[in-house]
Each structure stands twice: as C-alpha cells, then as structure tokens.
Amino acid sequence: MSAQTSAARYELLHTAGSARRGRLHLTHGVVETPAFMPVGTQGTVKGLTPEDLSRSGAQMVLANTYHLWVRPGHELIRDLGGLHRFMGWDGPILTDSGGFQVFSLAELCKVTEEGARFRSPLDGQWRMLTPEISLEVQETMGVDIAMAFDECVEFPATRQRVAEGMARTSRWLRRCLAARKHPERTALFGIVQGGVELDLRREHAEELVSLDLDGYAVGGLSVGENRDLLFSTARATTPFLPTNKVRYLMGVGYPWDLVDGVAAGVDIFDCVLPTRSARFGGIFTSEGRLNIKNARFREDSGPLDPSCPCYTCTRFSRAYLRHLFMANELLAPRLLTLHNVTFYQRLMARIRDAVVQGEAAFASLSAEVHGWMGDEGADPDA
Amino acid sequence: MSAQTSAARYELLHTAGSARRGRLHLTHGVVETPAFMPVGTQGTVKGLTPEDLSRSGAQMVLANTYHLWVRPGHELIRDLGGLHRFMGWDGPILTDSGGFQVFSLAELCKVTEEGARFRSPLDGQWRMLTPEISLEVQETMGVDIAMAFDECVEFPATRQRVAEGMARTSRWLRRCLAARKHPERTALFGIVQGGVELDLRREHAEELVSLDLDGYAVGGLSVGENRDLLFSTARATTPFLPTNKVRYLMGVGYPWDLVDGVAAGVDIFDCVLPTRSARFGGIFTSEGRLNIKNARFREDSGPLDPSCPCYTCTRFSRAYLRHLFMANELLAPRLLTLHNVTFYQRLMARIRDAVVQGEAAFASLSAEVHGWMGDEGADPDA
Numbered sequence: 001m002s003a004q005t006s007a008a009r010y011e012l013l014h015t016a017g018s019a020r021r022g023r024l025h026l027t028h029g030v031v032e033t034p035a036f037m038p039v040g041t042q043g044t045v046k047g048l049t050p051e052d053l054s055r056s057g058a059q060m061v062l063a064n065t066y067h068l069w070v071r072p073g074h075e076l077i078r079d080l081g082g083l084h085r086f087m088g089w090d091g092p093i094l095t096d097s098g099g100f101q102v103f104s105l106a107e108l109c110k111v112t113e114e115g116a117r118f119r120s121p122l123d124g125q126w127r128m129l130t131p132e133i134s135l136e137v138q139e140t141m142g143v144d145i146a147m148a149f150d151e152c153v154e155f156p157a158t159r160q161r162v163a164e165g166m167a168r169t170s171r172w173l174r175r176c177l178a179a180r181k182h183p184e185r186t187a188l189f190g191i192v193q194g195g196v197e198l199d200l201r202r203e204h205a206e207e208l209v210s211l212d213l214d215g216y217a218v219g220g221l222s223v224g225e226n227r228d229l230l231f232s233t234a235r236a237t238t239p240f241l242p243t244n245k246v247r248y249l250m251g252v253g254y255p256w257d258l259v260d261g262v263a264a265g266v267d268i269f270d271c272v273l274p275t276r277s278a279r280f281g282g283i284f285t286s287e288g289r290l291n292i293k294n295a296r297f298r299e300d301s302g303p304l305d306p307s308c309p310c311y312t313c314t315r316f317s318r319a320y321l322r323h324l325f326m327a328n329e330l331l332a333p334r335l336l337t338l339h340n341v342t343f344y345q346r347l348m349a350r351i352r353d354a355v356v357q358g359e360a361a362f363a364s365l366s367a368e369v370h371g372w373m374g375d376e377g378a379d380p381d382a
Numbered sequence: 383m384s385a386q387t388s389a390a391r392y393e394l395l396h397t398a399g400s401a402r403r404g405r406l407h408l409t410h411g412v413v414e415t416p417a418f419m420p421v422g423t424q425g426t427v428k429g430l431t432p433e434d435l436s437r438s439g440a441q442m443v444l445a446n447t448y449h450l451w452v453r454p455g456h457e458l459i460r461d462l463g464g465l466h467r468f469m470g471w472d473g474p475i476l477t478d479s480g481g482f483q484v485f486s487l488a489e490l491c492k493v494t495e496e497g498a499r500f501r502s503p504l505d506g507q508w509r510m511l512t513p514e515i516s517l518e519v520q521e522t523m524g525v526d527i528a529m530a531f532d533e534c535v536e537f538p539a540t541r542q543r544v545a546e547g548m549a550r551t552s553r554w555l556r557r558c559l560a561a562r563k564h565p566e567r568t569a570l571f572g573i574v575q576g577g578v579e580l581d582l583r584r585e586h587a588e589e590l591v592s593l594d595l596d597g598y599a600v601g602g603l604s605v606g607e608n609r610d611l612l613f614s615t616a617r618a619t620t621p622f623l624p625t626n627k628v629r630y631l632m633g634v635g636y637p638w639d640l641v642d643g644v645a646a647g648v649d650i651f652d653c654v655l656p657t658r659s660a661r662f663g664g665i666f667t668s669e670g671r672l673n674i675k676n677a678r679f680r681e682d683s684g685p686l687d688p689s690c691p692c693y694t695c696t697r698f699s700r701a702y703l704r705h706l707f708m709a710n711e712l713l714a715p716r717l718l719t720l721h722n723v724t725f726y727q728r729l730m731a732r733i734r735d736a737v738v739q740g741e742a743a744f745a746s747l748s749a750e751v752h753g754w755m756g757d758e759g760a761d762p763d764a
Contacts, residue, residue, distance in 0.1 A: 043705065047712040049693070072680070072705045080683050080701055088697045298454070301462050311431070315470045319462055323425065323454045330429040333712055 008145060008187035008214040010246040010267070014355055016362045018238065018265040021355040024246050026092040026144040027185050028084060029059070033246065034262045034355070036348045037062040037094060037270040038341050042071075043087040046275055047334040048341065050089040056310065056338065057345030060092040060144070062270040065137050066101035066129075070122050074137040082142030094145040094270070096250070097134045100152055111151070113168070131175040139182045147217065148176040150191040155224040162195035165220070166204050169193045177211065189248060191219035196229050198236045205240035216241050217248040218266065231260045238265035255284060255347055256373050259366040262351055274340035279333045281325050284343045288372045292336065297322045310342035311335075390527060390569030390596040392628040392649075396737055398744045400620065400647040403737040406628050408474040408526040409567050410466060411441070415628065416644045416737070418730045419444040419476060419652040420723050424453075425469040428657055429716040430723065432471040438692070438720065439727030441473055442526070444652040447519050448480035448511070452504050456519040464524035476527040476652070478632070479516045482534055493533070495550070513557040521564045529599065530558040532573040537606040544577035547602070548586050551575045559593065571630060573601035578611050580618045587622035598623050599630040600648065613642045620647035637666060637729055638755050641748040644733055656722035661715045663707050666725045670754045674718065679704045692724035693717075 007027055014021040024031040038045045038053065041064045045053060053061065063083060068074060077086050084090055102109055102116045109118035115130030131149040138146035149172050153165035173190050180188060190208040194200035208216060218237050221230045234249060241247055249266040252258070258269055274284065281292040285305035290297075292304075300318035312321070312335040324332035347369070354362040389409055396403040406413040420427045420435065423446045427435060435443065445465060450456060459468050466472055484491055484498045491500035497512030513531040520528035531554050535547035555572050562570060572590040576582035590598060600619050603612050616631060623629055631648040634640070640651055656666065663674040667687035672679075674686075682700035694703070694717040706714035729751070736744040 042709045042711055043702070044711050044713045047716070049713065049717070050697070051693070067709075071709060072701070076681060076701070079681060080699060086699070086702050086705075088702070299458060299461060311433070315432070317462060317468070319454070319458070320425070320468050320470070323468075327424045327449075327453060329424055329426050330712065330715055331426045331431065334429070334716065335431070 005184075006187060006214045007183060007185055008189075008246060010215070010244060012243055016355045016357075016359045017263065018235070019262045019355045019362055020243075020265060020267055021352050022246070022267055024267070026060075026187065028090060028092045028144050031059045031092055031268070032352060033267040034258070034348055034351050035059055035268050036258060036344050037268065038344070039064075039270055039272045039275060040087070040089075041272075042067050043077075043083060045337075045341070046279065047337045050087065052338055053089065053341070054091070056342040057349065058091075058341060060094060060268075061089060062094050062096065063087075063141075063143070064101060065095045065098035065134060065141075065147075068095075068141065069098060069129075069137045070120050070127075074140040078140045078142070084142065092144040094248075094268075095138045095141065095143045095147065097147045097149040098129055098137070099134065099149050102129050103152065113171075115149070131172040132179040135176045135179045135188070136181075139180070139186045142182075143186055145187045145189055145215065146176075148173045148188060148190050150193065150219055152220050152223065153193065153195055155195065155220075157195060159195075159197055159200075162193070162197055162200060165195075166193040166200055169219075170204070170207055173208070173211070187214035189213060189215040189217050191217040191250075192237055192241075193220045194237075195220055196225060196233050198233065201233060201237045202240050205237055209240065209242055213245070215246040215248060217250055219250060221249070222251040222253065227257065227260075231257075231264055234261065234264040234266060241265075254373075255344070256370050258344075258347065259351060259362075259369045262355070263362070263366065274344045275337050278336035278340045281332075281336065282340075283336060284340050284372075286343075292318065292322050292325050292332075294322075304336075304339050305343065308339060308342060308346070310339050312339040312342075387566075388569060388596045389565060389567055390571070390628060392597070392626060394625055398737045398739075398741045399645065400617070401644045401737045401744055402647060402649055403734050404628070404649055406474075406649070408442075408569065410472060410474045410526050413441045413474055413650070414734060415649040416640070416730055416733050417441055417650050418640060418726050419650065420726070421446075421652055421654045421657060422469070422471075423654075424449050425459075425465065427719075427723070428661065429719045432469065434720055435471065435723070436473075438724040439731065440723060442476060442650075443471060443473070444476050444478065445469075445523075445525070446480070446483060447477045447516060447523075447529075448483035450477075450523065451480060451511075451519045452502050452509075456522040460522045460524070466524065474526040476630075476650075477520045477523065477525045477529065479529045479531040480511055480519070481516065481531050484511050485534065495553075497531070497554075513554040514561040517558045517561045517570070518563075521562070521568045524564075525568055527569045527571055527597065528558075530555045530570060530572050532575065532601055534602050534605065535575065535577055537577065537602075539577060541577075541579055541582075544575070544579055544582060547577075548575040548582060551601075552586070552589055555590070555593070569596035571595060571597040571599050573599040573632075574619055574623075575602045576619075577602055578607060578615050580615065583615060583619045584622050587619055591622065591624055595627070597628040597630060599632055601632060603631070604633040604635065609639065609642075613639075613646055616643065616646040616648060623647075636755075637726070638752050640726075640729065641733060641744075641751045644737070645744070645748065656726045657719050660718035660722045663714075663718065664722075665718060666722050666754075668725075674700065674704050674707050674714075676704075686718075686721050687725065690721060690724060690728070692721050694721040694724075 134149040303313040516531040685695040
C-alpha cells in the first residue's frame with residue numbers, strides 16, 4: 001500500500017534538526033504532530049468525558065485492546081457501532097496490540113510461536129492472543145490505528161534473546177498483514193525491536209520499511225533501561241525510517257521525555273503519566289511539578305498553574321483541590337486529571353510551534369522543559 | 383425581623399390545594415420553589431462541578447456544617463473568601479446545623495444542655511458542638527441559610543422524650559438567635575419538632591412562629607417512621623406555619639416523596655438519594671427506576687432515560703454506562719450522578735408547572751410519579 005492510499009497519511013510540514021512538525025490524516029480526523037495521546041484503557045480516559053478531552057486539546061486517544069477484548073468484548077463494541085460511538089469520542093483512536101498487557105501477567109502467560117496463552121485475571125478463563133486475533137479485535141472495534149502484535153523483550157536481555165524477539169516480531173507482523181480485512185479504515189503500524197543493539201535496530205527498521213507499513217513505532221523501550229539509553233536508541237533508529245510515515249514512541253513519558261522524543265524525530269506519544277499521576281495528587285505545571293497533598297497548599301488561594309486556562313485552574317484554588325483530595329472526593333481526580341491532560345496538550349502545542357520556528361526556538365523550549373526535571377514536589381509515581 | 387428585611391424573603395405565587403409555587407429571595411440569588419437541593423456534604427456534590435450543577439437546573443445546594451467544620455475548617459473557608467468562592471458555586475447554599483451528624487456518632491457523643499460533646503472520627507479529637515458554635519461556623523462560611531442547632535429525637539420515642547427534645551430545641555433556637563452576627567446575609571431557619579404527636583407539632587410550630595424566623599423546617603422526620611406517618615405529620619404541621627415564609631422538609635426523598643411533600647405544603651427538600659444511588663448504579667428515569675448493573679443492559683444501545691436532555695443521556699448508551707460501572711471507572715459515578723441530579727431538577731420543574739396549572743394537573747403528575755414506586759429495578763439503597 002502506498003502512502004497515498006494509506007489510512008494513516010503523514011504530511012511533513014517543517015523540520016528543526018531531527019524534530020518534525022507534521023499532520024497525520026486518519027479515518028476519524030487529522031492529528032497535528034508532534035502529538036500526545038491520553039490513555040483511555042477501558043474505553044474512557046479515567047474521569048474525563050469526550051467533551052473534556054476535546055476542550056483539553058487532545059486530538060487522539062489510546063485504548064487498550066486487551067482490556068476491551070476481555071470486557072466488554074470487541075463484538076459487543078462492534079454491535080454498538082464501534083469503539084468511537086461506544087465511548088462517544090469521534091476523533092482518532094489508536095489501540096495497542098494487547099501483547100504488552102498479556103505478557104505482564106507473568107506466570108499466568110505462556111508465549112509460543114503461535115501467540116500468547118494466558119489466564120485472564122478478570123474471569124479466570126484461559127485465552128489465546130495471537131497476531132490474527134489481536135488484529136481482528138482492533139479492526140472489529142473500528143479504530144484508526146492498530147498496532148501489530150509484537151514480542152517486547154525484557155531489559156536487560158542477551159543479544160541473542162533480542163534478535164530472537166526481533167525475528168518473532170517480524171513473523172508476527174507478516175501474519176498481522178495477512179490477516180487485515182479493513183486496511184482502508186484501520187491503519188497498521190509495525191514495531192521496530194532490537195533492544196539497545198543499534199545494528200539490530202537498523203536491521204529491523206529496514207526490514208519493516210521494506211513492508212511499506214502505514215506507520216512505525218520504536219518499540220521495546222521504556223522497559224527499564226535508563227533515559228539516556230532510551231533516547232540514544234530512538235535517535236539511532238529514526239534515521240532508518242521513511243520521512244513520509246509517522247513515528248510513534250510508546251509509553252513515553254514525562255514532559256522532558258516528550259521534547260527529547262521529538263528531538264529524536266518521533267511524532268506521536270502516549271503515557272498514563274498525566275492521568276495516573278493526577279489520581280495520586282501529582283500535578284504538572286509551568287513552574288514544575290507539585291503534589292496537591294502537600295500541607296503548604298492548605299491555604300493557597302492560587303490556581304494549580306497560573307498560566308493554565310483549563311476549567312480547574314480558572315475556577316478552583318489549590319486549597320480547595322487539596323481539600324477535595326484529602327476528603328477523598330470524586331471531584332479531585334476528575335479536576336486534577338483535566339488539568340494534567342490540558343497541560344500535556346498545551347506543551348505539545350508549544351512543541352509544534354517551536355519546531356516551526358526552528359532549531360533555536362526548539363532548543364530554548366527544550367531547556368525550559370528540562371528545567372522542570374529538578375523541581376521539588378513528590379514524585380507523582382510515588 | 384420582618385419578612386421584608388429577611389435574608390430569605392419568600393414570595394407565594396400560586397397554590398393548588400396546599401401545594402405552593404413560590405420564589406425564595408436569598409443573598410446569592412433566587413430559588414424557584416418547590417425546589418430540591420442536591421447534597422454537597424464536603425463542599426462538593428460528589429463527582430459534579432458547579433458547571434454540571436448549573437446545567438442540571440440545580441438552584442441551591444446543601445452542605446454539611448459538621449464535615450466542613452472538622453475539615454478543612456470554617457476559618458480556612460472564610461480566609462479563602464467564604465464557602466461560595468471556595469467551592470466555586472455562586473448560587474445559594476444552605477447548611478445543616480451539624481447536630482444530626484454529631485448525634486449519629488452514637489457512643490462517641492454525649493449530649494447535654496450545653497450542646498454535644500463528641501470525638502471526631504477524623505482526627506480522634508474531642509470537640510464540643512453548641513448552638514452558638516454551629517451558628518458561628520455557618521455564618522463564618524457565609525452561607526445563605528443556616529439551620530438552627532436542634533435536638534432530633536429518635537423514633538419511636540415516648541411522648542415525654544419528644545416533649546423534652548422539643549423544649550430543648552426551643553431553648554437552643556433562642557441561643558442561636560442571640561448568637562447571630564450576620565442576619566442581613568445569612569438567614570436562620572428554625573426546626574419544628576414534636577415527633578408524630580400532632581398536638582405537640584402544633585404547639586411547637588406556634589412557638590417558633592412567634593419568633594418570626596426567616597423560614598421553618600419540619601424536623602425530626604425521616605428517622606424511621608413509615609411514609610404515611612411522615613406525610614400525615616407534615617400535613618398536620620404546615621397549617622400552623624405562616625404562608626409568607628418558606629418551609630423545608632429535611633432529608634426527603636424519593637420522587638414520590640417530593641410530590642407528597644409539596645402536596646403537604648412544603649417548598650424545599652434535600653436528600654442524598656439521587657447522588658448516592660447513582661454511585662451504586664441506581665438510576666431514576668421517567669419510566670421508573672433501574673440499576674445499571676443489571677445484565678439486561680449489557681447490549682442496550684438506548685439512553686438511560688429517552689426523555690432526558692442531560693449530557694449522559696444524549697451522549698452515552700446504557701451498555702457503555704454499564705461497562706464503565708462494571709469496570710469501576712471514575713466516569714461511571716460522574717455520568718450517573720449527572721443524570722439523577724438532572725432528573726430530580728426536571729421533576730421539580732414539572733411540579734412547579736403543575737402547581738401553577740392547578741389541582742387537577744398536580745394530581746395527574748402526582749399519580750404519574752407514584753406509578754414509578756412499584757416499578758422493578760434493584761433498590762438503589764441496596
């Protein structure tokens with residue numbers, strides 16, 4: 001399939017060094033890139049409505065194939081008009097392959113060449129996830145972008161183990177390609193493996209590129225290696241990907257990771273960080289991170305982030321938000337999530353502008369964002 | 383204080399039998415009555431923003447003095463500009479006296495003539511709640527309507543016990559009146575006690591009326607007596623209350639309770655039912671009650687209530703809402719609460735219209751609403 005007829009047509013608009021400003025044309029709309037996808041695991045970004053998401057500036061959301069397959073089931077979702085209609089979100093949706101969730105079930109999962117056999121913690125049933133089933137589930141739900149079922153190798157791993165995972169990922173990708181029924185509607189992205197072995201990354205990238213896929217993910221990262229290794233690997237991989245296809249770095253990350261990912265030539269990202277952190281009181285602001293539980297906010301009449309135009313920041317004080325959080329009120333995760341998601345979307349908009357303005361502007365923004373790294377505030381992951 | 387200068391001026395517009403259509407003028411706005419107040423115990427109606435509340439048609443909310451006094455504290459709320467500003471709600475707010483919550487702490491609470499000494503489950507501290515402190519907390523938070531600190535007698539109780547509670551309520555009311563510092567801003571409502579002894583109800587109503595209060599609650603009900611006894615007592619009490627003051631039935635109730643309360647001459651109500659039920663999946667609809675957990679909604683593409691214009695009903699299917707609920711998603715209580723609160727507000731609007739149209743219209747609406755009583759669906763309280 002050529003780029004012209006792809007269900008994920010990527011337009012490169014500007015570059016600043018390796019950073020790219022582009023536009024991704026999908027079945028359910030256009031995504032301005034670089035873009036960050038909030039995570040809606042079970043067909044909902046926790047606590048937010050589609051209306052909240054639109055207002056935050058989110059263009060595309062990620063949903064988890066594994067969760068939706070197990071409950072409520074892809075056939076039910078199809079019968080109710082597809083995932084977009086089911087969750088009331090009419091913008092683009094990307095789904096993962098489900099593999100990562102299944103593999104993390106550890107001793108409840110056995111991986112063979114056929115696929116992954118596992119016992120669902122939800123209903124205790126043994127199930128089999130294969131490349132064909134993963135793709136069928138994703139296509140049946142009618143998503144814009146399906147991810148190929150891949151084998152994500154643990155870190156650290158021997159070079160041989162990495163090479164084996166890479167080869168299996170390629171075989172599984174070919175099975176996904178053969179199983180496609182709706183290429184005109186659902187794009188299929190392949191995942192470049194190769195661990196942190198740069199020659200294997202290149203080899204795998206070139207192999208996947210020869211298959212002329214709709215888009216490419218730099219996979220197998222953010223699994224335990226340090227951030228320098230993560231970004232040096234990403235930087236070493238993207239040069240072997242075509243400029244007319246979109247690039248996706250899965251499960252990344254902090255604001256400073258996003259600027260580094262963009263600098264490495266990546267276009268789209270997803271991460272549970274802004275949403276999950278919010279539920280633990282961890283807030284991202286233009287003045288650095290903070291945790292709303294902190295006693296110093298008890299009487300603070302200011303907004304979470306003075307420069308943020310979101311409903312939370314324009315309407316409520318840190319003191320009130322802290323009160324809601326300490327009182328275990330439902331409104332706390334909702335309002336904090338709305339802010340964090342908005343913050344991430346505004347950051348992406350600034351990144352897009354900076355790339356258009358050029359390398360100096362991008363470097364300046366990158367320095368500002370890295371400045372937030374050292375900031376105080378409890379780690380939102382804690 | 384005369385009705386003209388009261389912080390809670392009531393205008394009687396129409397009657398249909400004992401039912402009244404009126405308008406209550408408060409410091410933060412006008413409430414069209416009969417009205418139902420959603421409960422915002424800790425300074426938030428669980429899961430909803432002030433924007434959601436406005437859209438639902440809610441005019442006034444109730445907040446709990448006890449909870450806010452203990453956390454975050456009335457002085458903090460005052461320092462942050464008062465309860466309205468703190469919670470971002472600029473419409474009227476009524477607070478209870480805190481007595482009911484303290485008394486329900488059971489063995490952790492000792493009631494004397496001075497007030498109630500109790501041990502807070504939140505911080506383990508012993509505290510004293512008196513008529514003066516209750517009123518001070520309420521006035522300090524700057525609410526529109528403060529409730530007098532009363533002694534709510536358990537049911538059943540001997541006539542002597544009821545008479546003693548009534549007398550103590552009167553003495554405590556006089557102490558509240560003496561303690562007022564902001565009568566121009568915060569109205570004070572007295573609570574008519576007397577259990578189900580109708581002659582005591584009359585005696586107490588007349589005593590309270592002689593004090594020319596801003597409004598009157600029919601108290602000590604909804605504490606275990608059956609609904610016939612509740613409404614016969616309310617019907618026997620309201621004739622002794624002045625027509626130019628508003629009447630409040632606390633903690634009531636189901637939709638059919640609201641029409642019966644209005645028929646008994648009551649103007650305002652509050653209850654946790656629509657909000658609490660929603661968090662357990664219990665939904666009120668124009669076709670009767672339902673519980674979203676029910677398996678028959680698994681593939682139901684219809685809205686919760688086909689006649690409801692709320693965001694939940696216009697945007698999401700029962701199948702999706704059931705999925706969210708079963709998956710324990712934060713969005714479930716939020717969307718279900720929004721619907722139930724909207725349903726209650728629309729019911730009140732219909733009640734107001736019916737009273738204007740006259741007795742036949744009101745009787746017809748009342749019959750329709752009572753028809754929902756026998757409907758299937760798990761009890762939302764279950």
